[in-house]
Amino acid sequence: MTAIELEGLTKDYGEVLANDGLTFSVDTGEVFGYLGPNGAGKTTTIRMLLGFISPTAGSGRVLGHDIRDERALIEAKRQIGYLSDEPGFDEQATGNEILELHAAVKGDERSDELLKLFDPPMDRQIREYSRGNVQKLGLVTTFMHDPELVILDEPTSGLDPLMKQRFAEFLRAEKQQGVTVFFSSHILSEVRRLCDRVGIIRSGKLVTVDPVETLLNRSGKAVRIQSDIPIPTSVLEIDGVHDLETSAPSDAPDIDPDSAFTECAFTYTGDINRLLGTLSEYELLDLSIEEAPLEDVFLRFYGDENDV
Ligand SMILES: Nc1ncnc2c1ncn2[C@@H]1O[C@H](COP(=O)(O)OP(=O)(O)OP(=O)(O)O)[C@@H](O)[C@H]1O
Numbered sequence: 652m653t654a655i656e657l658e659g660l661t662k663d664y665g666e667v668l669a670n671d672g673l674t675f676s677v678d679t680g681e682v683f684g685y686l687g688p689n690g691a692g693k694t695t696t697i698r699m700l701l702g703f704i705s706p707t708a709g710s711g712r713v714l715g716h717d718i719r720d721e722r723a724l725i726e727a728k729r730q731i732g733y734l735s736d737e738p739g740f741d742e743q744a745t746g747n748e749i750l751e752l753h754a755a756v757k758g759d760e761r762s763d764e765l766l767k768l769f770d771p772p773m774d775r776q777i778r779e780y781s782r783g784n785v786q787k788l789g790l791v792t793t794f795m796h797d798p799e800l801v802i803l804d805e806p807t808s809g810l811d812p813l814m815k816q817r818f819a820e821f822l823r824a825e826k827q828q829g830v831t832v833f834f835s836s837h838i839l840s841e842v843r844r845l846c847d848r849v850g851i852i853r854s855g856k857l858v859t860v861d862p863v864e865t866l867l868n869r870s871g872k873a874v875r876i877q878s879d880i881p882i883p884t885s886v887l888e889i890d891g892v893h894d895l896e897t898s899a900p901s902d903a904p905d906i907d908p909d910s911a912f913t914e915c916a917f918t919y920t921g922d923i924n925r926l927l928g929t930l931s932e933y934e935l936l937d938l939s940i941e942e943a944p945l946e947d948v949f950l951r952f953y954g955d956e957n958d959v
Contacts, residue, residue, distance in 0.1 A: 652679040654800050654831040655700065659709030662695050669695040671855040672709065677833055677848075682826050684846035684863070685835040692855040693835035694736055697804050700833075701733055714800055729757065732798035736805045736835075738789035746773035746780075746788055753792045760797040765790070768821060769814070782809035790818065794825075801825075803834035807841060819844055840942045843867055870943050871920035876930070877937040881911035886929055891921020918943055 655677040662670040669692045677683040685693050698704045700713055702724040714730055716723035740749050750762060750773065766773065771787040772780070780788070786809040793801060807815045822832060822845055836842050842849055842863065849866050851858040859866075871893070876882070884897055897912035906913075919926060923940070930938065 653677070653712075654679045654681070654714060655683075655833060656712040657696070657700075657709070658711065660696065660699060660706050660711050661708040662692075662699060662704065663707040668855050670699070670706075673852070673857050674709075675850055675857060675860050677831065679831050680826070680829050681848060682822065682832040682846045683834075684842035684849040685833060685852065686837065686839065686842050686849050687835075687852035688837055691837075691852045693852060694804055695855075696852070697802055697833075697835060700802060701728075701731075729796070730799045732793040732796070732801040734789045734793040734801070734803045734806050736808070738785055738792075740777045740785065740788065742778040743776060745776050746771050749777065749788060749792065750795070753795060758796040760795065762791060762795040765794055768817060783811060783814065786810055787814065798830070800831045800833070803832065805836060806834055807836070807838075815841075839866075839870065843942070869920070871918045872923070873916070873939075873941045873943050874919045874926070875914075875916045875937070875939045876912075876935060877914050878933060878935050879913065880934060881906050881913055882915075882933050883911050884909060884915075886933075887915070887917065889921060889925065889929060891919050891926075893918045893920065 653676045657673050657675055660670055660673040661668070671692075673696060685696065687693050695704070699706050700711060700718055702718055702721060705719060711718040713724070714727045716727040718724060744752075750759075753759070754762070769787040769790050771784045771791065777785065777788075786806070790806070793803065807818060810818060819841075826832065832845075834845075843866075846863045848860060849863050850860045851866075871891075881899060884895075887895055895915060895917040897909070897915040899906035899911065900913050919940075
């Protein structure tokens with residue numbers, strides 16, 4: 652079954668075409684990452700899916716309900732959890748009061764369990780909350796009525812690394828229970844850990860929808876190598892090495908960095924074991940292999956912004 656369906660969904664703000672004919676769907680039980688740089692149009696899509704703003708053109712269905720049908724959407728929202736990118740809780744209220752309000756509106760099946768997990772300071776007023784605490788309370792209110800679909804707009808923003816990890820584990824367990832998750836992010840590594848499929852949006856247009864493995868295979872790694880003894884550059888003439896930059900120490904003018912290097916950086920899209928096998932013959936000072944930045948992924952595989 653399909654949890655979310657978009658057909659040519661468009662939002663034109665006049666000055667900005669924030670969503671331009673978006674067509675894709677999210678299956679029931681799937682964790683779908685909605686990935687794009689700042690201003691790409693992610694929040695606009697989410698706000699249309701929830702009926703907060705109306706589309707200029709196109710249509711959409713959430714849990715089978717038409718997003719332009721206000722009454723149908725109210726019905727659907729009993730089964731939906733939503734976390735805004737800026738949860739706007741009443742500043743004067745305490746965490747407990749916010750929780751009571753949400754419980755009265757949509758029910759409370761599991762706040763005890765969620766409070767243990769995310770632990771926001773419930774006795775304090777929201778105006779005393781840090782950004783991270785607002786986010787933790789937001790997670791509790793999003794999941795407390797045990798929704799079958801959750802729509803999360805940048806859910807980890809403000810969370811510290813430990814809490815991010817806890818949230819990732821929680822989301823995996825929710826998936827095991829059959830919950831459908833649609834979440835936006837501009838962080839590739841976050842999407843990589845959690846999602847089945849990823850939709851990429853840029854400048855309002857859907858660039859691609861791919862299984863997460865496809866995206867990762869295409870995105871590559873940022874590799875940096877340092878060595879005391881010059882390494883022949885020809886060693887890196889293997890499949891998957893791109894944008895190689897090499898340098899030799901400034902106090903060794905006889906070494907041509909085109910033929911040997913003591914430092915280098917490149918993007919690698921090949922088999923990581925092959926690279927490590929090649930490098931194992933050399934004594935390295937340092938080696939770092941990191942996720943390629945999202946902007947590099949866009950540039951490498953989806954062309955310049957003006958091409959879209
Ligand atoms: N109410 C509005 N009126 C006019 N333009 C808007 C409005 N809301 C958003 N925009 C513009 O629409 C574009 C998409 O914004 P949106 O907030 O959907 O992007 P986003 O991908 O969620 O960005 P971020 O990751 O920074 O939250 C941006 O250029 C933004 O400035």
